[in-house]
Amino acid sequence: MPKTQTRQAKTYDAVIIGAGPAGVFAAAELVKRKKKVLIADKGKLICARKCPIVEGKVKECVNCSSCAIVSGWGGAGSASDGKLTLTTGFGGNLEEYIGRSELLSMIEYVDAVFVRFGADPHFYEASSETAHNTIRHGAQVGLRVLPARIRHIGTDASREVLDNMYKDLSTKCDIRMEARVEDILIEDGQAVGIRFEDGSEAVGRCVLAAPGREGASWLEKIIGKLKLPIASMPVDIGVRVEVPDSVCESLTREFYEVKCLYNTPTFDDRCRTFCMNPSGFVVHEYNQAHKLVTVNGHSLKNKKSSNTNFAILVSKNFTQPFSDPIGYATHVAKLANMLAGGGILAQRLADLKNGRRSTQSRIDRGMVGPTASAQPGDLSLVLPHRYVLDIVEFLDALNRIMPGVNHGDTLLYGVEIKLYSLRLELEKNLAVPSIKGLWMAGDGAGVSRGIIQAASSGVVAAHAICGEC
DSSP states (O other): OOOOOOEEEEEEEEEEEOOSHHHHHHHHHHHHTTOOEEEEOSSOOGGGOOOTTTTTSOSSOOOOSSOTTTSSTTHHHHHHTOEEEOOSSSSBSHHHHHOHHHHHHHHHHHHHHHHHTTOOSOOEEOOSHHHHHHHHHHHTTTEEEEOOEEEEOOHHHHHHHHHHHHHHHHTTSEEEOSOOEEEEEEETTEEEEEEETTSOEEEEEEEEEOOTTTTHHHHHHHHHHHTOOEEEOEEEEEEEEEEEHHHHHHHHHHHSSOEEEEEOTTTOOEEEEEEEETTOEEEEEEETTTTEEEEEEEOOSSOOOSEEEEEEEEEEEOOTTOOOHHHHHHHHHHHHHHHTTSSOEEEEHHHHHTTOOOOHHHHHHSSOOOSSOOEEOOGGGTSOHHHHHHHHHHHHHHTTTSTTTTOTTOEEEEEEEEOOOOEEOOOTTSBOTTSBTEEEOSGGGTSBSSHHHHHHHHHHHHHHHHHHO
16 A cells, blocks of 8 residues: 655654654753754654563564664663763764864763763762773773763663653653654755655654664665765774673773773774673664664663673774775674574684684683573674784783783674764754755764764754754
């Protein structure tokens, strides 16, 4: 049956695509200024975001139509760990648009909002002698350790904070969850609304596209259709590392999340640690758009494991004629799914170095009890040799500040990818130059790489939208 195209009679001042931190914070700013706002998201409300694996109902990913880990109210980061990075040095590119001073002010503002809605007021800030020694020891092997102020909400506590935000906003604007947006409506060079997958339409004087990492593939199609210029196209591919808490606990007590940058000696590739979860859990993510399962990690306030997990990501910038970074990353991830029978792979570091696949018996004999269900296998059959060597060299360098992280029993899960690969050429206020009334924000547009800068970018866009509508 053909889709029914019905346009709602109500005209909004702003239609927001995505209920992640960028969309939620943009909406909060707009309603404070008495604007009529619609938020639309393909995922579920935070109270309904329940992963069958996390809840122990199944052992393998069941390919939910909307992954509870990465989709829905609050976005991917909020519901998978809820970690706020209160530092300008990483977390995105927003500083390039608004300047460092303004970004610092924005981070403080956004952080205060999270605390007001129930986030733990305690934060981690590495400033002790141990932290200084860690930075110095890392530098001796070319490892750049980045101290940061971290506020950890936790996956479980994050649900309460996000639900409080929903209850506050739901009385002030329209919210449509489980409503997939198919297209942005453009008439005479002006954004005028959105079309949903069921054919219905919503009219808006302005449109903010903030679909997050999970929506990056959808946004890529929109960008291609509108022929918008792309500034750069990095690709982030890697693995999630799982070790006993004892390997990292002296550092996680100081830093909570140890953020490191490293240029590998063989290929001079830039690697980084990402999303460290003390006493956390490795989790599956299902990408509906590409029908693939990837790996991530989270930690809880009220439930702990005996392991710490974190990602090692290799960042590569490709040049023309290559123009499909998301396609490249998802292709690699699909290879892991193919070998794992539809799930993710796990391999001991010793097995990876010795060129052999891991077996369940060797993993069971090891020091690391897996927190995720994964198929023992061989990541060297999935990741290009360059990436494998980058990861091994990075772990050897990390061993200088985390003795034991490169032990043979260390578990590597694959593949982890980040699909915020497209970075658009936007104006300072995040407006799309060639289309009036269209703004883009958050991870999906390449503006941010985390909760705080995503939320900040939503505030920046909202302030600009207020001037237009």
